[in-house]
Amino acid sequence: MLRRDRGRSALRYVARRGLWRAVALAWPREFLQGLFDGDGGVGVAVRRRPVQFIVVVTLDNSSLSLLEFARQLLTDLGIRCPWPPRRKRRRGEVCVIRGRRYRLRRDCWELRVWDRDSLLRFAALVNFRVERKRRVLEDALRIMREHRSKRKRVGAWLRMYRKAPNGRWVPGTPGRPARSHSKRR
16 A cells, blocks of 8 residues: 655655556557656757768667567567667766766667657657657658758758757748757868
8 A cells, every 4th residue: 555654755655666567568658658748858960971860769778678668569569679678878887867977887779760660650659749759750750751862851851940059950030041069061
């Protein structure tokens, strides 16, 4: 029985008892949405020389069992992601999150969805509820559909977005093209 006087929350109880698996199996899409909204993101790599336009959806977590479970749910929905995940940060490493410094107690792993068909399927079946993440993914996929060449994709992206000092892509000023902070050769 859950007792509030011990300082436990209902979510902590669910997490510690492993009941999240039952929730995930009952509502896989909603579970994945919550997981990707909290620990996921969209990465867009853009280069002019050599020309590159790469879109990737990522899920970062220190629990390999959670990432493996998420991968299985994604696979059941027809979304491919390679295994094993990439080690993003190592235990003991210092990272900055929203201006605060943290020392990692565990390795951090990154699960990736990057092939075009899986990205389209992810957008159709799971997607993000966080507006900023959803907009970036939808804009990137629209550019991939509308433009065949990487050069045109890069140009279209840079007209819509610019790189902020924190490394995130942010919408450009309306009426003016977005500018990249990357060095030009």
